Each structure stands twice: as C-alpha cells, then as structure tokens.
Amino acid sequence: MTPKQKSGRYDRVYEQIKELMAKTDDPTARMATICAVLHNKFSYFFWTGFYILRSGELTVGPYQGSVACLVLKKNTGVCWAGINQKKTIVVADVHEFPGHIACDSRSESEIVVPLFDKSGNIIGVLDVDSDKKNSFDEVDGVGLERILGLVFG
Numbered sequence: 001m002t003p004k005q006k007s008g009r010y011d012r013v014y015e016q017i018k019e020l021m022a023k024t025d026d027p028t029a030r031m032a033t034i035c036a037v038l039h040n041k042f043s044y045f046f047w048t049g050f051y052i053l054r055s056g057e058l059t060v061g062p063y064q065g066s067v068a069c070l071v072l073k074k075n076t077g078v079c080w081a082g083i084n085q086k087k088t089i090v091v092a093d094v095h096e097f098p099g100h101i102a103c104d105s106r107s108e109s110e111i112v113v114p115l116f117d118k119s120g121n122i123i124g125v126l127d128v129d130s131d132k133k134n135s136f137d138e139v140d141g142v143g144l145e146r147i148l149g150l151v152f153g
C-alpha cells in the first residue's frame with residue numbers, strides 16, 4: 001500500500017469511527033470500538049489495544065488479538081517509551097528495541113501512540129503490533145493520533 005493509499009484508508013476509517021463515537025460518550029466503549037475497527041481494517045495489525053495508566057502501572061485495556069500482558073513492567077518497552085516521551089513511537093524491528101516486552105513472540109514491529117484526556121494529561125497508549133518488520137510509518141502515526149482524538153472528543 002502506498003503512503004497515499006494508506007492515508008486515504010485512515011481518512012475513511014476515521015469517518016467510520018467518528019460516526020460510531022456519536023452513539024456513546026463512554027471512553028471504554030470508544031476504545032473497544034476503535035480497536036475492533038482498526039484491527040479489522042488494516043491487515044498488518046496483528047495486535048491492537050490500549051494500555052491504561054492506573055496507579056503508576058500500565059494495565060491492559062480493550063484490545064483485539066492474542067492474549068496480552070496484563071501489566072507492563074514499569075519504564076520498560078515501547079509502551080512506556082510512549083508514556084515517558086509523550087509521543088508516538090515507531091519501531092521497525094522490536095528485536096532491536098532495548099527492553100522490548102514480547103507479549104507474543106510473533107510480534108516483529110510496533111507503533112505506540114499516546115492517549116491524552118480532555119485536559120491534555122497522558123492516560124495511556126494505543127499499542128499496535130505487526131507480525132512483519134517495518135510495518136508502521138509516519139502515515140500510521142498521523143492517522144492513529146487523529147483517531148485517538150475521538151476517544152474523549
């Protein structure tokens with residue numbers, strides 16, 4: 001898929017999710033719906049889910065895919081990098097990322113996008129894994145950041 005095609009798909013998916021979000025204000029329901037739509041619209045999304053920051057821990061939230069790690073070791077791995085740096089992290093090869101947490105050994109690449117509440121506080125991340133290397137790029141980052149704006153929007 002070319003960057004232009006991928007960007008177009010994100011635009012269409014954004015509109016679909018935006019329509020679905022009108023049915024509820026509940027953030028958990030919105031996160032679950034976002035996971036379901038993304039996981040089924042992008043063939044390279046192997047695991048799609050949220051980790052929520054609770055009492056200083058990153059705990060799994062709504063997700064699609066194989067069984068997840070329930071709590072991620074503090075300040076370790078890609079999800080914590082997204083929390084600590086408050087920015088989207090793209091990892092072309094998870095085996096080269098220091099401290100990568102392998103919840104599923106089939107994971108090869110990953111993107112983590114911070115989730116901010118209405119006040120701008122980071123409350124978690126969207127974590128997407130692929131079973132192929134180099135699956136994610138800036139187009140994914142921009143598209144996913146836009147979609148996450150719908151959780152509390």
